[in-house]
Amino acid sequence: MPGNFGEILQHMRVMTLKELLQFRRDIFLLIVVIYAFSIDIYVAGSGIEMELKQAALTVADYDQSPASRDLIYSFRQPQFKFQGMEMNGDRAMDLLDAGKTMLYMEIPADFNEALLAGRPTQIQLLVDTSNSVLGSLATSYAAQIVAGFGIQKAMERLSVGGAMGGSLPMVNSAHRVWFNPNGKDRWFVPINEMLTMITMLSIMLPAAAMVREKERGTVEQLLVSPLTPLEIMLPKVFAMTLVILIGVTLAVFGVLGPVFDIPFRGNMLLFYVLTAIYVFSTAGFGLAISTVVNNLAQVGLMVIMLLSPMLLLSGAFVPPEAMPKILGYLILLSPMHHYIEIVMGIFLKGVGLDVLWPSVAGLLIVGTAVFSFGTWRFRRQFG
Amino acid sequence: MNWARFTAVVAKEWAEITRDRLFLVLAFVVPPALMVVFGLGMNLDVENIPLAIVDHDHSPQSRDYAYRMIDSRYFDFKGYLHDEHQIPKLISRGDVRAVVVIPPKFGQDLVAGRSVSVQTLLDGQFPLRANIARGYIGAINANYSQELISSFLSRAAGLSPDQARQQMGNLRLEMRMLYNQSGKSIWSLAPKLIMMVLMMTPPLLTAVSVVREKERGSILNIYASTVSRAEFLLGKLMPYAGISMVNGVFLWGIAVFYFEAPFKGSFGFYLLATFIYSFTTTGIGLLVSSFVKTQIAAVVITMVVTLVPAILFSGMLFPLSSMGPEAQVIAHLAPAMHYGQIIDGAFMKGIGLDRLWPSVVSLLIYALALFLLAYYFFTKRPQE
Secondary structure: OOOOHHHHHHHHHHHHHHHHHHHHHOHHHHHHHHHHHOHHHHHHHOOOOOOOOOEEEEEEEOOOOHHHHHHHHHOOOOOEEEEEEOOOHHHHHHHHHOOOOOEEEEEOOOHHHHHHHOOOEEEEEEEEOOOHHHHHHHHHHHHHHHHHHHHHHHHHHHOHHHHOOOOOOOEEEEEEEEOOHHHOHHHHHHHHHHHHHHHHHHHHHHHHHHHHHHHHOHHHHHHHOOOOHHHHHHHHHHHHHHHHHHHHHHHHHHHHOOOOOOOOOOOHHHHHHHHHHHHHHHHHHHHHHHHHOOOHHHHHHHHHHHHHHHHHOOOOOOOHHHOOHHHHHHHOOOHHHHHHHHHHHHHHHOOOHHHHHHHHHHHHHHHHHHHHHHHHHHHHHHO | OOHHHHHHHHHHHHHHHHHOHHHHHHHHHHHHHHHHHHHHHOOOOOOOEEEEEEEOOOOHHHHHHHHHHHHOOOEEEEEEEOOHHHHHHHHHOOOOOEEEEEOOOHHHHHHOOOOEEEEEEEEOOOHHHHHHHHHHHHHHHHHHHHHHHHHHHHHHOOOOHHHHHHHHOOEEEEEEEEOOOOOOHHHHHHHHHHHHHHHHOHHHHHHHHHHHHHHHOOHHHHHHOOOOHHHHHHHHHHHHHHHHHHHHHHHHHHHHHHOOOOOOOOHHHHHHHHHHHHHHHHHHHHHHHHHOOOHHHHHHHHHHHHHHHHHHOOOOOOOHHHOOHHHHHHHHHOHHHHHHHHHHHHHHHOOOHHHHHHHHHHHHHHHHHHHHHHHHHOOOOOOO
8 A cells, every 4th residue: 555645635636537538538328428418308398297198099879969968078088088889890990009099988879868767877988007107097987987977877867966055075185296296297307317327437437447448458567567457446436436525416417407497405415415425436336247248248248237226126116115125125126226325305294314314324325335345356356 | 232242241231241250140039038027027017016905993894804804816905003103104115006094984974874984095106007906995995985875875765775786886888998808907018118128229229230330431432432322332232131030039029929018010010110110220220220330339339219109109108199299209209109009909909000001101201210310321431
């Protein structure tokens, strides 16, 4: 180990500058990192919502009465969209097969009569549930609409509504969605996309920066230089953390705020400190990868292998309570899981350390473990 | 195109792949591993939503109403709360995702024939789940209301309870769920996962294989040789498209035998579509490789341009019909969406080329266009 502290600092500074210089000279890499923190987030966030909207409804109306028209009209925008009539069942099946219509409703010829007389009558509804999520939304909305329609018609027939002064014992619900009014994904998706980019780059950039030296052979030069393994390794992580933090600033102030009107409710300093910790510790994965592999194709595969489960199972798309128990526990080992809780908490809920401390503790513990593992592998290989 | 030179490039590339043991293993292990992990973890069935109830009424009616929520398999009842003060903390921490607040005089109002409004607070962090939970609560309310009204009617209009129920429930809805009768999300998800996983690795591998030669300088041998541009690019593409095809068969096996997703279409059609798709995905990698000079850039760019559209715009998580106009355009530009439609048709609907030919043709156009662009931009006389 070289002696004094000043010397170490000098080594670190020079090496960090070298990494930044190398990064800046790769013009395509620079462009794509800017893209990742701006256009990519914009594209991901614009217009994507996980809600049933404009589901096409095709109808075979054998009754053509005021009642049947009323019913069709109850399937309203924005959830449903009346697509047209189609009396021919085979052709309707074709429409369903081709995905041109999602629902196909058959109204029987005696529909109006039966409703007026109080006789039982039946509506057929075929629903394309090949997307199970949309299918379940569509079926539950349709069931509510038809049930409401039935009650309304029965009340008209028995003229109870009028007699009782329009009052009936019913339970209505008033919904309030917290942290994301209107239940829009417009807030959720772009933030999540930013987190994805942070995670991806914080694993990949240090790994790639290290493996590149291996592949080109410049690592030999570094090893014979007076630098210690830590002095080779840490500047790469510092430099890439800096790059990513600049990217985050671009994303938060350039895209999330102005374009999507996402309020930043919490403490900015806390957000930056925790983001820096997250990026730094996640880089440990990258360092560990760089000790196992020899070329960048392998880096790519390893990153995909590690990153994709982390992203999709981080609790961002599927909450932990909906996962198999074992995966639910494994998720706790992913630093991203804790980080997402932190960012959503600071961003949307405006909460501070008093609420977030379990996630922060989780991030610190997992992050330290990851980074120590990366450092240990690195020192063993290059020490 | 000279066949001998073309096969020589393929053979060289293949030798390079097989000599890199770690790479070879990863190329065949990563896709199936991803498929299994995603399939197990991406549970989109919305059940066991953690629920708490605040009952300000404490009447028999309010307890009866609360039990309808508690008994539902869609909710996981976490307990009664004394008042609303605890709600923000519980939802912030994700301990509960929905809270139902029953107002005072709930029972009294209902008995008197007045309608009552019940507050539902939902955690919007998972919008899809909030929407579905809202649907469930709405359905429970509708059901409960219908019973209330019929018993009210029997008192008010002097009907017997049976008559009243018949009068209220004379309109029946018979619903048939097509293509995925079970409603299991894995049946819908498994085919889409094939699409996503096959989009993840092939472009990356192809791009890196070309750029590596640039970075190492071995591409100078190609520049100086008689190998033409088309022979070189196609020769680079072949092995990776082949790996992707083999993985396509593996993934199909995992979807059908492990996840037990129904496959109603023809396997031959699936192979044909996957074959074209493999050339499209590797074509993306080829195009990227013609621009960049370093492997880092190649890796980062391919991941950003392929992964995001494959996850967001393929209709896997977010339905196409729900997208705004800009997103619709982007979705149609992403080849993953077309393959997604094909594979949905082949798996769940059992339809083939006769119906899906527009998507197949789109994919073909992609494959050709990508290759031609890469051909156009790749030059044997680079300007330094």
